Every structure is written in C-alpha cells, then in structure tokens.
Amino acid sequence: MKTKTEETTEKGAKIKITKRGEDFSRWYTDVIAAAEMADYAPVKGCMVIRPYGYAIWENFQKVLDKMFKETGHENAYFPLFIPESFLKREENHIEGFSPELAVVTHAGGKKLEENLVVRPTSETIIYDSFSKWIESWRDLPLLLNQWANVVRWEMRTRLFLRTTEFLWQEGHTAHATENEAEEEVLKMLEVYRKFSEEYLALPVIPGRKSENEKFAGALRTYCIEGMMQDKKALQCGTSHNLGQNFAKVFDVKFLDQEGTKQYVWQTSWGVSTRLIGALIMAHGDDNGIIVPPKIAAVQAVIIPIWKSEEEREKVLEAAKKLYEELKDGGIGVRLDERDLRPAWKYFEWERKGVPVRIELGPRDIEKSEAVMVRRDTGEKRNVLQKQLADEVKKELEAIQKNLFDRALKFQKENTFETEDWEEFKKIMAGDGGFVKANWCGETKCELEIKEETKATVRCIPFNEKASGKCIHCDKKAKEKVIFAQAY
Numbered sequence: 312m313k314t315k316t317e318e319t320t321e322k323g324a325k326i327k328i329t330k331r332g333e334d335f336s337r338w339y340t341d342v343i344a345a346a347e348m349a350d351y352a353p354v355k356g357c358m359v360i361r362p363y364g365y366a367i368w369e370n371f372q373k374v375l376d377k378m379f380k381e382t383g384h385e386n387a388y389f390p391l392f393i394p395e396s397f398l399k400r401e402e403n404h405i406e407g408f409s410p411e412l413a414v415v416t417h418a419g420g421k422k423l424e425e426n427l428v429v430r431p432t433s434e435t436i437i438y439d440s441f442s443k444w445i446e447s448w449r450d451l452p453l454l455l456n457q458w459a460n461v462v463r464w465e466m467r468t469r470l471f472l473r474t475t476e477f478l479w480q481e482g483h484t485a486h487a488t489e490n491e492a493e494e495e496v497l498k499m500l501e502v503y504r505k506f507s508e509e510y511l512a513l514p515v516i517p518g519r520k521s522e523n524e525k526f527a528g529a530l531r532t533y534c535i536e537g538m539m540q541d542k543k544a545l546q547c548g549t550s551h552n553l554g555q556n557f558a559k560v561f562d563v564k565f566l567d568q569e570g571t572k573q574y575v576w577q578t579s580w581g582v583s584t585r586l587i588g589a590l591i592m593a594h595g596d597d598n599g600i601i602v603p604p605k606i607a608a609v610q611a612v613i614i615p616i617w618k619s620e621e622e623r624e625k626v627l628e629a630a631k632k633l634y635e636e637l638k639d640g641g642i643g644v645r646l647d648e649r650d651l652r653p654a655w656k657y658f659e660w661e662r663k664g665v666p667v668r669i670e671l672g673p674r675d676i677e678k679s680e681a682v683m684v685r686r687d688t689g690e691k692r693n694v695l696q697k698q699l700a701d702e703v704k705k706e707l708e709a710i711q712k713n714l715f716d717r718a719l720k721f722q723k724e725n726t727f728e729t730e731d732w733e734e735f736k737k738i739m740a741g742d743g744g745f746v747k748a749n750w751c752g753e754t755k756c757e758l759e760i761k762e763e764t765k766a767t768v769r770c771i772p773f774n775e776k777a778s779g780k781c782i783h784c785d786k787k788a789k790e791k792v793i794f795a796q797a798y
C-alpha cells in the first residue's frame with residue numbers, strides 16, 4: 312500500500328508542463344502550479360501565495376529593505392482605507408485610478424458618511440500625514456517606505472503579473488528642491504536596476520516613460536524594462552518624480568532658510584510581487600522554474616538514495632553530516648529525507664527551480680563523494696565530500712552568472728533597430744522583440760502604433776539620440792525609444 316505522501320507525490324509526478332514553444336502563456340500557468348508558488352483565490356483575480364512562492368518574496372524583501380535603509384529610508388505603515396475625497400483632490404490621479412478602485416460604502420451595518428477607497432497606491436493618505444509632519448527645511452528630506460498590499464480591480468488577471476490584490480513596497484519622499492527630488496528618483500531607479508540585474512539575474516533597460524505611460528499624477532516616470540522569453544517586455548519597477556502636484560493639493564509646505572513658505576518636491580517608487588512573474592518568465596525552462604541562487608529560498612537540496620533499511624541509516628547519517636556542513640558554510644540547504652523514490656524528489660525540486668541538487672548514495676559514500684547537479688544546465692559531476700561546501704558555493708555563483716548572461720544574450724539577440732515602418736510591423740506581427748526606433752514623442756502617434764501592432768513605448772533609454780523622422784508618422788523624431796509588446 313502506498314503512503315499518503317506517495318500518493319500525493321505520484322499525482323505531482325504526473326504534473327504536465329506545457330512546452331514554452333507550444334504555448335508560453337499556458338507554460339507560465341503550469342510552472343507556477345507545478346512549483347507550488349501560487350493559486351487562484353475564491354474572489355476572481357485574487358491570488359493565494361503558497362509558502363514556496365512567499366519565501367521567495369521574503370527574500371526580495373530582505374534584500375530590498377536593506378538597500379532602502381542603506382539609502383537613508385525608514386519604514387512606516389499607513390491605513391488600508393483612504394477617504395474617497397482624498398483621491399479626488401489630484402485630478403490626473405483620480406482619473407488614472409478610478410476604473411480600478413474598490414470602494415467600501417457600508418461598514419458596521421451602516422452606510423458610511425463618506426465612501427472609503429481600498430488603497431490602490433498610497434500617495435494621498437501619506438501626503439496628508441506629510442502636511443502635518445513637515446514644517447521647516449530641517450524636516451527635509453523626508454524619506455519613507457511602506458511594505459503593503461494594494462488593490463486594483465483588474466479585469467484581466469494573471470498570477471503574479473496582474474492580480475486584484477498584490478504585495479509591494481512604495482517609497483514616498485519629500486524634498487526642498489526639484490533637483491533633490493530628481494536625484495532621489497534616479498537613485499531609486501538605480502537600486503531597482505541593481506536588484507534586478509544582480510539578484511534576479513535579469514538584465515533591464517532603464518529609461519523614462521512616455522506621457523501616455525507615466526504614472527497618474529506624476530511629472531515624469533522612470534522605469535526598468537526586462538525582456539521575457541516570449542520576447543515581450545515586462546515593467547519591473549517604476550520611480551516617479553511627482554513634482555509639486557500632490558504637495559499643492561495636500562498642502563505640504565515647509566519654511567525655507569529665508570523664512571518663505573514653499574511647497575515640497577515629491578517622489579514615489581515601487582516594485583511588487585510582479586517581479587516573481589518576471590523571474591519565472593525570464594529564466595524558467597520546460598521542466599519548471601529556475602530560481603537565481605542569490606534569491607532562492609532553497610539554494611541546494613540533498614537527496615539521499617537508499618534501497619534497504621540498512622543503507623537508509625548509513626546514507627542518512629552521511630547526508631545529515633553534509634547538511635550541517637553546508638548550512639555552516641552559509642548555504643540555504645534542505646535535506647529531503649522523505650520516504651519517496653529519489654526520481655520523484657528530483658522532479659519536484661527541478662520544478663521548483665532549486666539551483667543545485669546533491670545526490671548521495673551508498674556508492675558515493677564509499678568513495679567519500681557526492682554527485683552535484685546544476686539546475687540551469689543539467690550538468691552533473693562528482694565532488695569530494697570534504698570539498699562540497701566550497702564547490703556548491705562556486706556552483707551557485709556560476710549559476711547566478713550564467714542565468715544573467717543567458718538572459719542578456721537573449722535580450723540582445725531580440726533587440727532590433729530600424730527606421731522602416733514596414734519592417735517594424737513585420738517584427739511585431741512575427742516573433743516580436745524590442746525595437747529601438749526614432750519617435751515623434753506624441754501620444755496620438757503612440758496610440759496609433761499600439762492599435763496597429765500592439766506595441767507601446769516601453770521606455771526612452773538614457774543617452775540615446777533621436778535623428779531623422781518618426782518611425783510611424785512623418786514628423787521629426789524627438790526621442791529614440793524602445794518599442795515592444797508588453798505585459
């Protein structure tokens with residue numbers, strides 16, 4: 312008779328993952344289920360983040376929180392409910408967010424005097440506090456971050472990429488001058504670039520958003536854009552220069568050194584659980600997800616192999632010793648002692664994208680060795696047990712680098728530059744990719760391009776010079792931009 316775990320795992324072993332080449336979108340849903348990352352919830356568009364997915368989010372938080380604190384920010388927490396009137400104060404802000412708002416009209420069995428909005432973002436409620444906290448130039452800059460959930464009533468949802476409720480961090484700052492605010496916005500964009508490239512192993516293109524794509528209520532929005540394996544773009548983080556727009560409607564003023572009242576200059580910036588989707592789509596393969604070692608909840612898993620009870624005892628003893636050694640070496644290691652066939656365990660950890668697998672059987676023990684297998688390349692080699700901790704560390708570094716190099720190569724191979732509209736259309740109708748092209752800078756033109764090709768201006772990269780005419784209309788080009796179809 313089979314044990315309960317065996318039954319469950321047998322079911323697990325049958326999990327079929329659609330091939331990326333067949334249907335990328337189904338592949339994405341399949342690998343999330345197969346890796347036990349997340350589930351849909353009873354409320355449409357909401358997401359249950361399962362422990363394995365949440366552990367990865369916790370690692371994101373640890374790294375980012377440290378980076379925010381190192382750049383002078385403190386964490387705070389503001390309420391989930393925002394008076395509806397607050398959102399209405401900034402005209403563009405409410406216009407941008409109103410289709411997605413969830414509004415509470417009743418509470419405690421009574422109709423509320425004023426409707427409450429479930430925060431879609433927290434500019435308004437935070438700046439109401441800023442107006443009370445900031446009095447003079449000595450109170451500036453005010454540098455805050457909040458870890459929270461937000462709700463945006465999305466019509467078309469996909470796990471991690473677009474869900475009705477999602478987790479994120481939102482930074483909010485106030486400064487005495489426009490220059491300081493701009494510096495802050497670019498500094499945080501750089502934090503996001505570093506996080507994406509060095510931790511998620513995801514190369515990104517930093518730049519500015521077009522007027523049409525910028526944040527509702529911002530002067531300027533900056534972003535980092537990554538390429539997924541289906542060649543679509545994914546916005547991985549945004550940083551907004553809010554100018555004095557919110558300061559004026561929330562009356563956030565300070566007394567400057569000359570004793571004059573002035574409005575503050577503000578910024579906000581955020582990344583969300585969407586980045587987990589980015590990680591999956593940038594690195595996963597037909598066998599499951601691949602988690603970059605620096606962000607992995609489990610970096611290495613030890614699978615002991617035995618055939619008899621006698622072997623079991625001997626192998627487990629050696630496996631435990633190795634486990635302790637790796638743990639002491641600072642490696643995030645798991646020992647999978649479950650009473651299951653090793654092959655089932657291999658598949659399970661492979662689906663979950665654990666970077667390194669260590670196999671340990673009686674014959675390996677005789678030779679004082681273990682077998683080390685890389686998730687990204689499938690490469691297998693024997694390693695002396697006494698060198699295992701060092702070798703695993705080296706392998707984790709190599710995997711981290713390989714994932715980044717692989718993704719960068721893919722991004723480069725699928726980035727095209729053209730001045731020909733027909734070629735542009737052909738690329739977008741075919742395999743897609745990033746297209747670098749000259750553009751007039753007008754929203755009407757951008758919307759026409761979107762209508763015809765589903766591609767939008769993903770970002771206006773720094774240090775690119777426009778020349779000649781717009782790729783679509785005949786107007787003079789103002790910017791050289793990256794176009795792509797996007798999530």
Ligand SMILES: [Zn+2]
Nearest residue numbers: 751756781784
């Ligand atoms: Zn144009």
